[in-house]
Amino acid sequence: MKHFIFLSLCLITVFSSCEQNNQQEKETGRINWPEITQEMKPWTRWWWHGSAVTEKGLTASLESYQEAGLGGVEITPIYGVKGEEGRVIDFLSSDWIAKLVYTLKESQRFGLGVDLANASGWPFGGPWVNEETACKYVTSRVFQVKGGQTFSESIHYVQKPILRMQDGKKLDIKDVKAPLATNGDLQEYAFDQVRFEKSLPLIMVSAHKSDQKGFTETIDLTDQLEDGKLTWAVPAGEWVICALFEGLHGKQVERAGPGGEGNVIDHFSRIALDGYLDKFDTAFKNHDISYLRYYFNDSYEVDDAHGEANWTPDFFTVFQQINGYDLRNYIPALLGLDTPETNSRVIYDYRMTISDLLLENYTKPWQKWAGAQGKGIRNQAHGSPANVLDLYAASDVPEIEGREIVNLKSAASAAHVTGKKLISSESATWLNEHFESNWGDVKNAVDNMFLSGVNHIFYHGTAYSPQEAMWPGWLFYAAVHFAPTNSLWGDFKTLNQYVARSQSFLQAGRPANDILVYFNIADHWSERGNNMLKHFHSNTLFDDLSLKVCGDYLSDNGYSWDAISDKQLQDVTYQNNQLLTHGNSYKTILIPEASLMPAETFEKLISLANEGATLLFVKDLPEAAPGMSGKTGGTQKIENLKNELLFKQDGNRRIANYGKGLIVVAKEIPELITHAGVQPESFYIDGLQSIRRAKDDGNYYYFIKNTSDTLFKGWITLQADYASAALYNPMTGAEGYALTKSDESKTAIYVSMRPEESIVIETFKDVYTGELYPFYEKLDNAIVLSDWKIDFVKGGPILPESLSTDKLQSWTIYGGDYAYFSGTAEYTTTIPALPDSTDTWLLHLDNVNESAAIYLNNEYIGTLLNAPYELELPVDALRGNSLKIAVSNLMANRIAYMDKQGVTWRKFYNINFAARRAENRGEDGLFSARNWKPKPSGLSGDVILIPLKRTIK
Structure with a gap:
């Protein structure tokens, strides 16, 4: 690193005339990398x-993680390893707690933070969750009858049996006993969902009279049943008899470890949550877990099974408290049997109630429980049938996963709007097939997270593995393997340094986005569809909403934005020409196309306009309010407010002045944005993307990435008030003031960025000068290096013999031991005498599979993780003549060798290594690399030294 920060050292010397000047310049414009903290790593x-x-294994693992540059771990106990049953420790047992306490002490000693999953596997559940507190579902029987008849029938529902196994194992339900805990080794069974054939308890039975306008009368018949049989003289008219039954959903904790197997909780029941958390209180009592930072929930995956967990025993009571009417009078609408309008309104109210239950009976109480211990919660709210923005907002650290930026912004939006510092992410989950991802792939996935607003990366992930375990050790079935057994581990520290440097800026200051985009959930929740619930999955979270169209446009065209929910909107105020939300400010609100909107939301929007805000409506104002309240008064309230707006046509736009503010309606988003005083970042047109943070002194940090596959070189302007700027390269550590030029309106900054390269820009309102950031241009007379010696220094299955060659090509072409070697090879050569007429030299490697650490005269210079594989070499380091390039390849070739040889390394319970792609499934349906050909490894093509001339001095 010291070779890349010599500019900084020079700069410090220039500005160190006295302590007073140092302090002043640090406060006002000195180039200054933030100090790296535990949470920034x-x-x-x-x-x-x-x-x-074991204690020995824990210490060894934590030490290796600390040396690799990690900042902390999140402990998630999962299923066991076959053949290691003697080592197993039951979840939350006294031995398990002892290992947790030891881990906390050792982590503190190594400077590593610790979070803990609030379950063994996921979702919340375990053997202490009984049938009363387990997740449930509602089902129905419907009878159509006519007046003048006597209805006489047994009212019962026999549940169809379901047996799903987490590892795909086939088993007859007849061979499974109830309760499941009596079936012996639950690790061996790995139940995912189990329902036995049995009659379900009745919730209620009611009759509903229908006519052409829907259902007009309801009679509760529940008390008229005798021994399960209903005999009822049907009054005149057409009637529908609806019987509701409550069943156990049957979902079991996924990937649970020993002692953690069991039912998933009823997430809608406060009693269920309290009983679940009591187990942890009892287990932790009289133990020092003070160093533990946050508890964690690994998404809502209750319904990735057959059917939905869509009921809780006191649902009718809670529904009436929230919605002001008795759902029992609207059972046909709940089942989708009423008029389209009533069906729509009732299902909206049902889904909104489910959402409130997840918020009020699960997320908030869980956070309060953690807070009472002086801790917090990291929560993956996605996947749930709730307004995820509200669930994220109730979390201390919202966490997201996925790949698509607009959907990833959900967690960051909630954090930004509610003033939370950290947004975490489950990162690099199964990027490619097993053993095919390199650190460059991970960097690009992480950059995507950064651009969405994430600033607290969690890799997915690292399996604890004993030091003595046979290679590749213990691994997780769906991951990039961030473990010391990974042949790329030696270069992991470079990636981690990059992430830490980036996050040191991304955790500083506060968000600086311009546009609030309304999360228009009402239309979505009002669409009946085939299911009672609507889930918001991370990869498709906004996809079914018109918000996605707005988000795509804004993100593609350089506008900064956050989504905001109905609840969050109620806390927005307008002051000094800004929309304020818990310390952050915005310039306008964009309302995607929405037919339905809660009346209180529309009223709040109009109130903000009255105070001076500019509102941008796509296509039209809402037509009505959702739910039954919308029918009884909400829609009329919206109409009354709309009647106060006097629109004038302005081209393709309609514009209304209201109070001190402005309301604009247009079909196309570009026609709206121009009225909000919001300007895009113009460099997006060149393939650059960014996220911006505001500092307390009024200056900004920009994290900018070149997402194109070509070099960008030129001038860019920023949507910020600045007169000068500093540049920081989080990969190399290079830094310097930016070359700028100004006209009457803007100051432009010169940057040069390779494909996939990232840079941080810090703006200053005042003019500061000093050593400029080093940019170079290539000169002629490049030198191709030759006479290579290749030594295989680390890896296996065995170390191949050394090679000498003038032609660099994948080492796998040599066959034999070379073809199936995974590890590190050192390429060494002698550099010829170099002319002194250049400013510095560029080392260019044509092809690297997969990462390359560079040494000059045995002194480490830097590591290259992704193409283009280029590195500026410090002039002082070139005074010798020895070049060494340590190249590490993927684990894939060694794994393929083991599979071809029939070596058993997959020995895990529950799920024994699933394949990501179908072509990589063996005869047993699980992952196999036996048909893989050796993947290219090492250096190939030319290694070139290119003279460089510094373009900015």
Whole structure:
């Protein structure tokens, strides 16, 4: 690193005339990397297979993680390893707690933070969750009858049996006993969902009279049943008899470790949550877990099974409290049997109630429980049938996963709007097939997270593995393997340094986005569809909403934005020409196309306009309010407010002045944005993307990435008030003031960025000068290096013999031991005498599979993780003549060798290594690399030294 920060050292010397001047310049414009803290470093999910951990193994693992540059671990106990049953420690047992306490003490000693999953596997559940507190579903029987008849029938529902196994194992339900805990080794069974054939308890039975306008009368018949049989003289008219039954959903904790297997909780029941958390209180009592930082929830995955967990025993009571009417009078609408309008309004109210239950009976109480211990919660709210923005807002650290930026912005939006500092992410989950991802792939995935607003990376992830375990050790089935057994581990520290430097800026200051985009959930919740619930999954979270169209346009065209929910909108105020939300400010609100909107939301929007805000409506104002309240008064309230607006046509726009503010309606988003005083970042047109943070002194940090596949070189302007700027390269550590030029309106900054390269720009309102950031241009007379010696220094299955060559090509072409070697090879050569007429030299490597650490005269210079594989070499380091390039390849070739040889390394309970792609499934349906050909490894093509001339001095 010291070779890349010599500019900084020079700069410090120039500005160190006295302590007073140093302090002043630090406060007002000195180039200054933020100090790296524990939370700025990347963390990793740390799977404990069977919790088969030892103190010796824990210490060794934590030490290796600390040396690699990680900032902390999140402990998630999961299923065990076959053959290691003697080491297993049951979840939350006294031995398990002892290992947790030891881990906390050792982590503190190594300077690593610790979070803990609030379950063994996911979702919340375990053997202490009984049938009363387990997740439930509602089902129905419907009878159509006519007046003048006597209805006489047994009212019962026999549940169809379901048996799903997490590892795909086939088993007859007849061979499974109830309760499941009596079936012996639950690790071996790995139940995912189980329902036995049995009659379900009746919730209620009611009759509903229908006519052409829908259902007009309801009679509760529940008390008229005798021994399960209903005999009822049907009054005149057409009637529908609806019987509701409550069943156990049957979902079991996924990937649970020993002692953690069992029912998933009823997430809608406060009693269920309290009983679940009591187990942890009892287990932790009289133990020092003060160093533990946050508890964690690994998304809402209750319904990735057959059917939905869509009921809780006191649902009717809670529904009436929230909505002001008795749902029992609208059972046909709940089942989709009423008029389209009533069906729509009732299902909206039902879904809104489910959302409130997840918020009020699960997320908030869980956070309060953690807070009472002086801790917090990291929560993956996605996947749930709720307004995820509200669930994220109730979390201390919202966490997201996925790949698509607009959907990833959901967690960051909630954090930004509610003033939370950290947004975490489950990062690099199964990027490619097993053993095919390199650190460059991970960097690009992480950059995507950064651009969405994430600033607290968690890798997915690292499995605890004993030091003595046969290579590749214990691994997780759906991951990039961030473990010391990974042949790329030696270069992991470079990636982690990059993440830490980036996050040191991304955690500073506060968000600086311009546009609030309304999360228009009412239309979505009012669409009946085939299911009672609507889930918001991370990869498709906004996809079914018109918000996605707005988000795509804004993100593609350089506008900064956050989504905001109905609840969050109620806290927005307008002051000094800004929309304020918990310390952050915005310039306008964009309302995507919405037919339905809660009346209180529309009223709040109009109130903000009255105070001076500019509102931008896509296509039209809302037509009505959702739910039954919308029918009884909400829609009329919206109409009354709309009647106060006097629109004038302005081209393709309609514009209304209201109070001190402005309301604009247009079909196309570009026609709206121009009225909000919001300007895009113009460099997006060149393939650059960014996220911006505001500092307390009024200056900004910009994280900018070149997402194109070509070099960008030229001038850019920023949507900020600045007169000068500093540049920081989080990969190399290079820094310097920016070359700028100004006209009457803007100051432009010169940058040069390779494909996939990132840079941080710090703006200053005042003019500061000093050593400029080093940019170079290539000169002629490049030198191709030759006479290579290749030594295989680390890896296996065995170390191949050394090679000498003038033609660099994948080492796998040599066959034999070379073809299936995974590890590190050192390429060494002698550099010829170089002329002194250049400013510096560029080392260019044509092809690297997969990462390359560069040494000059045995002194480390830097590591290259992705193309283009280029590195400026410090002039002082070139005074010798020895070049060494240590290249590490993927784990894939060694894994393929083991599979071809029939070596058993997949020995895990529950799920024994699934393949990501179908072509990589073996005869047993699980992952196999036996058909893989050796993947290119090492250096190939030319290694070139290119003279460089510094373009900015």
